[in-house]
Amino acid sequence: MKAVHFGAGNIGRGFIGSLLYDAGYETIFVDVNKEIVDLLNARKEYNVVLAAQSKETVTIKNVSAINSMEHPDHVLEAIAEADLITTAVGPTILPTIAKSIAQGLRLRVEVNKTPLNIIACENLIGGSTILKEHVFDQLSEAEKNTYNDYFAFPDAAVDRIVPNQVNEDKLQVMVEPYYEWVVERSKMIGVIPQIDGITYVDDLKPYIERKLFTVNTGHAVAAYLGYHANIQTIDQALDNKDIRNQLEQTLLETGTLLSKKHGFDLEEHKEYIEKIIKRFLNVNLADDVTRVGRGPLRKLGPNDRLVGPAKQFVEIVKEEPVYLAKAIAAAFHYDVESDDEAFQVQQLIEEKGIRAAVTEVTKLESSSHLFELIVEQYEQLKTSK
Numbered sequence: 001m002k003a004v005h006f007g008a009g010n011i012g013r014g015f016i017g018s019l020l021y022d023a024g025y026e027t028i029f030v031d032v033n034k035e036i037v038d039l040l041n042a043r044k045e046y047n048v049v050l051a052a053q054s055k056e057t058v059t060i061k062n063v064s065a066i067n068s069m070e071h072p073d074h075v076l077e078a079i080a081e082a083d084l085i086t087t088a089v090g091p092t093i094l095p096t097i098a099k100s101i102a103q104g105l106r107l108r109v110e111v112n113k114t115p116l117n118i119i120a121c122e123n124l125i126g127g128s129t130i131l132k133e134h135v136f137d138q139l140s141e142a143e144k145n146t147y148n149d150y151f152a153f154p155d156a157a158v159d160r161i162v163p164n165q166v167n168e169d170k171l172q173v174m175v176e177p178y179y180e181w182v183v184e185r186s187k188m189i190g191v192i193p194q195i196d197g198i199t200y201v202d203d204l205k206p207y208i209e210r211k212l213f214t215v216n217t218g219h220a221v222a223a224y225l226g227y228h229a230n231i232q233t234i235d236q237a238l239d240n241k242d243i244r245n246q247l248e249q250t251l252l253e254t255g256t257l258l259s260k261k262h263g264f265d266l267e268e269h270k271e272y273i274e275k276i277i278k279r280f281l282n283v284n285l286a287d288d289v290t291r292v293g294r295g296p297l298r299k300l301g302p303n304d305r306l307v308g309p310a311k312q313f314v315e316i317v318k319e320e321p322v323y324l325a326k327a328i329a330a331a332f333h334y335d336v337e338s339d340d341e342a343f344q345v346q347q348l349i350e351e352k353g354i355r356a357a358v359t360e361v362t363k364l365e366s367s368s369h370l371f372e373l374i375v376e377q378y379e380q381l382k383t384s385k
């Protein structure tokens with residue numbers, strides 16, 4: 001069995017590649033990073049190290065890679081032959097890889113008319129559905145009809161903290177021991193892949209919202225407030241009493257929303273929160289706040305981990321999400337120079353002011369209470385810099 005995985009980065013090698021190997025797949029990574037691609041092809045294996053005291057190491061074999069800049073035609077051939085396609089490139093890269101996926105599917109319908117599942121493993125609600133839209137934008141009306149019969153894009157939620165890697169061995173990846181991969185079975189086509197570690201569910205919405213609005217919302221709180229307080233890593237941010245309290249209160253807001261919206265038992269959900277906080281406290285990860293805070297333009301988007309639950313909290317819980325508002329305000333203060341999205345947000349604030357920036361980035365109505373709350377918190381944080 002062959003899997004083609006787009007993105008041989010942290011989650012690609014450290015999580016998806018590892019589970020695919022355990023399930024007996026030969027994995028062909030597609031990436032634009034020449035150094036990683038060349039190393040994968042030279043060695044055909046790499047190590048995954050658990051960020052625990054044991055430092056347990058597993059060797060992932062049966063892998064190779066294609067540089068999509070140098071050999072775009074090889075990518076198409078690999079897609080034509082694949083039994084499964086997965087991605088972990090980051091939400092903003094999906095439109096780019098959609099072009100080669102569309103061309104690969106075109107070749108596939110000529111040479112290998114078998115069903116294929118394409119699973120986007122990104123931190124994004126409806127990630128595979130969005131990828132499908134980008135792929136279908138490349139197709140004619142006639143092609144769309146045919147391709148719907150052969151190709152499926154089941155949505156997924158992936159959870160494993162994989163920090164930036166600082167290993168001498170460029171292929172080695174250190175990952176936390178915990179992982180969860182949930183895939184929407186009802187949207188799949190053909191034979192369901194037998195991969196240990198995948199939980200199949202009929203409706204992904206509750207699972208992706210629980211993951212994004214707890215793990216990633218909590219992470220964002222620690223990252224943006226940690227950065228504001230000149231703290232370097234997520235575990236260190238949680239050692240700060242105020243940030244820890246802000247994180248717990250924010251997750252109580254999203255927890256209240258999730259239990260009201262999806263019927264999660266609030267007490268059980270609090271245990272889920274506790275487990276996540278313990279994962280954040282893992283000192284072996286040394287997870288930099290700038291990795292977790294990366295891409296604030298995306299993270300401040302209307303449906304992402306901060307504004308998404310804040311809006312829904314107002315609609316469903318019918319109270320003011322004061323802690324989420326503070327986290328959003330902190331994200332607007334995130335001014336890491338090397339982060340293109342942070343630069344864009346800061347430039348927007350400088351040129352048009354915070355009110356216009358909040359409107360443009362979050363798409364919130366400027367007449368809403370939530371909007372005022374964010375601006376108010378933004379001004380307050382200014383004084384504590």
Ligand SMILES: NC(=O)c1ccc[n+]([C@@H]2O[C@H](COP(=O)([O-])OP(=O)(O)OC[C@H]3O[C@@H](n4cnc5c(N)ncnc54)[C@H](O)[C@@H]3O)[C@@H](O)[C@H]2O)c1
Nearest residue numbers: 007008009010011031032033088089090122123160161162
């Ligand atoms: N790291 C984590 O803890 C974690 C956990 C769960 C989900 N995710 C999600 O997984 C995705 C990837 O995150 P990551 O941490 O692995 O990032 P990463 O930067 O380590 O990996 C992304 C990889 O994609 C490659 N890439 C960029 N453009 C490409 C292109 N056009 N074609 C093919 N490959 C391309 C990059 O070279 C890189 O190797 C994101 O959506 C992220 O939200 C990350």
Ligand SMILES: O=P(O)(O)OC[C@@H](O)[C@@H](O)[C@H](O)[C@H](O)CO
Nearest residue numbers: 123158159160161162216219292
């Ligand atoms: O990957 P991002 O940029 O969407 O979010 C940063 C982190 O919150 C994220 O990578 C987590 O480590 C991961 O989602 C844990 O499963």
